[in-house]
Amino acid sequence: MNYNHLHYFWVVATEGSMSRAAERLGVAVQTISSQVRALERSLGAALFRPEGRGLALTPAGQAAWRQADEMFRLGERLPELVREADGEPILRLAVGLVDGLPKLLVHALLTPILNEPRLRLQCLEDRPEALLAALALHRLDLVLTDRLPGPNPNLKVYAHRLGSSGLSWWGTPNWAERARDRFPHSLGELPVLLPSPHAAVRMQVDRWFASHGLRPQVVGEFQDSALLKTFGASGLGLFPAVDRVQDDLRQRYGVERIGALDDVQEEFFALSTERVVHHPLVKRLMQPATGPETAA
Template sequence: MAAPINYRHLYYFWVVAKEGGMGRAATRLGMAVQTVSAQVRALEQSLGHALFRPAGRGMALTEAGVAAMTHADQIFQLGEQLPAAVREAATGQGRRLAVGIPDGLPKLVVPHLLQPAVDGTGVRLLCHEDEFDRLLGDLALHRLDAVLSDRAAPPNPNLRLYSHALGEASLAWFAPAALVKKGGKRFPECLADMPLLLPTGHAAVRPRLDQWFERHGFRPHVAGEFEDSALLATFGRSGMGAFPASRWSRAELLADKGLRLLGDTPELVEHFFLISAERRIQHPLVQKLVQGGREVM
């Protein structure tokens, strides 16, 4: 059986790697350089591999060092979260749920996807919006509990991530009332005469939209493309053009008296996933999200 890791040695290694050198690490730790160096060497001896190599006047991580750093990052970032988690549990502030929301995910469907977890009391929801790949990296480092997405996580040998289907929703088309009054054709032919607002390639549904236009034989007049779906809907409401949105967003969009429903496109479907860093989900709120998704599929 392997000897247990000395976490003090691991911590000194982690600081050296973060600071980029023994001297800067020693200053941060308030210790002598020789002491820090000895602690790192002790960790290397216990692991049986060199973790640093010379690089010019400084030092760089070896392949073994990169692997050690990946695990050390997870360990000490979780450690930084521990006081807050204990305080919240002890004071009854409720369970925390940190969720990543990619730029391309339709924002109007996010409340629907999160509803199973936030329906109860005492849930503290933290939503982080960023690029999809960066959110997956944060998830792998356990900075997030889950990522919601319109696509499954791509295969990556460096990231152990698991995709759980939450459901699917067809698209409908909406337009400002002023544009609808000008048009004389029926749906979907009327879209050929309207300025359109579309998601960029950040959204998984964009290629399906382009194929749909081709099948109907018209080239869309694209007035705007948006990475952020909430911004897309905002410009649509302002009168800039017609736009597609999930059927789950219908009630909210039609509450705006300036918008009209042009028509449904059941053949255009968005798929939604919850991505976790573990195959068997332990977080009870994330379990609720997956179970809730199965019930609506």
Template sequence: MQPLNYRHLYYFWVAAKEGGIARAAERLDMAVQTVSTQVHELERALGYTLFRSAGRSIELTEAGATAARFAEQIFQLGEALPAAVREAANAQGVRLAVGISDALPKLAVRHLLQPAAQTPDLRLLCHEGDFGDLLAELALHRLDVVLADRPAPANPNLRVFSHRMGKASVAWYAPAALLEGVKGKFPACLAELPLLMPTTDSAVRSRLDDWLARNGIRPKVVGEFEDSALLATFGESGFGAFPATEWSFDELTRVRGLSLLGRCPEVVEHFYAISAQRKVEHPVVRQLLVQAEQSSA
């Protein structure tokens, strides 16, 4: 196959975004024939037809839709390149851009990133968001690593790799005022209390549901939260008892004054670092993985 001509790819990308050769030519202020020729050159180089007739207009073929997705990523990276180079040239110290899945407990994030705090002149950039969106940002190299409560799903279009960072069992907490009049011992007392739970998008939710069922508890769920920090805030305010990892114990009991209802070591949250390389190159991410492996050994 011939080397890819990025000028041809660019004209195709504009035509795909604009919905036709004529609209692309208008946007580019070029002749329709010129744009059409460039697109045909790209088709010849790739060996596949990228557009097909659809009435009086054209539409992308399956090959064209795939090419358009890759072109979108390529030119988004191109648009980000000047700012990234400028930032890298002016930056001091080590930069670490971390994507944090919104389902991941925030106190667990602090625990996972604690070893990085020892890095001299570290510049830590944390971005919280939807797991799928963060993986796309990682694949585009806008993030150095993504922290999540699950490994990346198998997807041939996303070349990312999951690395285990450890695990933590879950315990239940509540403010003392909420426990007045509660008669049962743990875990039976959970049937008497309003409960706050992570949403079903969270990997740990199904484990919690199974654990409650095994203990014969019919939960009164009064709130479900994607954001674990918001869940803990509502719990602290007295809306209900809630689960959190053992790593949160000191913060929730000593700092926030919540009561530990009990532990359920059978329910475990797993944590992963997801990178764009099988062999992690970023020195701080390597350090995090090594220390996580040592602490779990």
């Protein structure tokens, strides 16, 4: 196999079109096209199909891209790895964050490793399925999430429980004063901000309202927890947040605690492809875990 052809194919697949790949590589589109066709002849399969103004991978192309992507991403890291080997070793930790996971909580969960002088931390936020795919390809060392993944016969994932936290209602001083009067029934009369339905805790919050016979005045729903707190701190409405980060909420956002969402708990897990974790930083993160790992 001509690996130059494979590299051209990888760039086209990454960029989504031959014109963008040609611009990135500084060559003519015709050169890109001929290299990709040569690779297709070598493999005996079509790797691309037209889609809109660009190209999409065929099933054969997807299989080829997964292998090529791992190869060339490792190749891109080679100079850096050589430089590191020639100096003081660096402890890398690549962490995937399920979108919607509270950012203040992520910082709290990662605190045990942040004083490591040789640390190089990489954080990627994405959808759960995208993070699991990256974990399977060993681009991530672990994934932090608030829910257990569904069964997947093609991927063995172990969930290590990191703990849980209750939730409370928060708001600016003016809203907090009004909300404390007749709490929790006041939550049915005042504007509230909620995590979007994709968040694992949202269903519990909805049940909390139902258990108290309340119909909330929802003025905003946010996929990003930091945005939810930012708009809450601006006075748009009351919002729920995990109790584990109370001090940070007060200091960073200037908000006040109103009352607890009784019986609502948000759980947190670290997902890995190993039952017994060997990465030294991941092992350090697992030390405060309050429960055993679960195969998912």
